[in-house]
Amino acid sequence: MMEIIEEKLAADEQNPGNYELLWRAARGYLFLGDYAGESKEKLRLYEKGKEYAELAVAANSQGYEGFFYLGVLIGSIGEERGVMNSLFMVKPMRNALERCLEIDPERPLAYNPLAQLYWKAPGRPLSIGNIKTALQLAEKLVTLSPDSPYDWYIYGCIALATKERDLAMEAFTKCLSFPEDPEDPRLDREAKESARAELDKLKK
Incomplete structure (x- = not known):
């Protein structure tokens, strides 16, 4: 699945900021990270997903999914690193998730x-x-x-x-x-x- 999404992103030269593909790539890497075994591999996958989420929010500042997966991936990275080693990530995570509430406060x-x-x-x-x-x-x-x-x-x-x-x-x-x-x-x-x-x- 991730290979297909990345191939589409690479091939889409006329629309490099394809929001739908970008947030789906972020979601895909979150899923892979959740099911990965070793912490090092989890972090690698979460970091990759975070990169796609950042591209998604840059492509669409009104996109709920981009901010949601950005916030969740930041949190997942923080959990793997440990709370005290990740305090600097708390505010970016909060900001991304609170942006979701601004975009659609009735979406859970x-x-x-x-x-x-x-x-x-x-x-x-x-x-x-x-x-x-x-x-x-x-x-x-x-x-x-x-x-x-x-x-x-x-x-x-x-x-x-x-x-x-x-x-x-x-x-x-x-x-x-x-x-x-x-x-x-x-x-x-x-x-x-x-x-x-x-x-x-x-x-x-």
């Missing part, structure tokens, strides 16, 4: 990684971490995406971090109640396994 995709960013990043003065903001974003996420197991799982984790035990239990239960995405079930399957484990701990 960007709320998940943005909520996770505010949840996982260190708080001030080191970084922008803010658990209350994370919870607000997660609430908006499940409002816009009410049947996603993965989104409910993230909401539950953030609720748990704010010591909202009942809310966390409700979110984890919701996570288990919805079917997995048939096109890419990995995240939903992993979310359900983790949600089940969290519920077991909360019920003890």
Whole structure:
């Protein structure tokens, strides 16, 4: 698949900034990086995807997908490097994802990684971490995406971090109640396994 996309990009001399191909290339490298084994290979693939995402946003400053994959790829690179080694990447990630909200505030995709960013990043003065903001974003996420197991799982984790035990239990239960995405079930399957484990701990 990636070979086909790159061949099309190379052949499209009259339109080198083909936005649709560029963001799809970024998405493809994100997918490959997620499934790669070694951290070094993950980073190589994520970095390649980030390059395409940067080209996508340069080609279309109103394109939701370009900014979304730019933000997610920055976050993926940061996770592989470790939080404390990647603090300089927090603001570019936030800026890309918040641009998505400006373009289309009713589209749910960007709320998940943005909520996770505010949840996982260190708080001030080191970084922008803010658990209350994370919870607000997660609430908006499940409002816009009410049947996603993965989104409910993230909401539950953030609720748990704010010591909202009942809310966390409700979110984890919701996570288990919805079917997995048939096109890419990995995240939903992993979310359900983790949600089940969290519920077991909360019920003890």
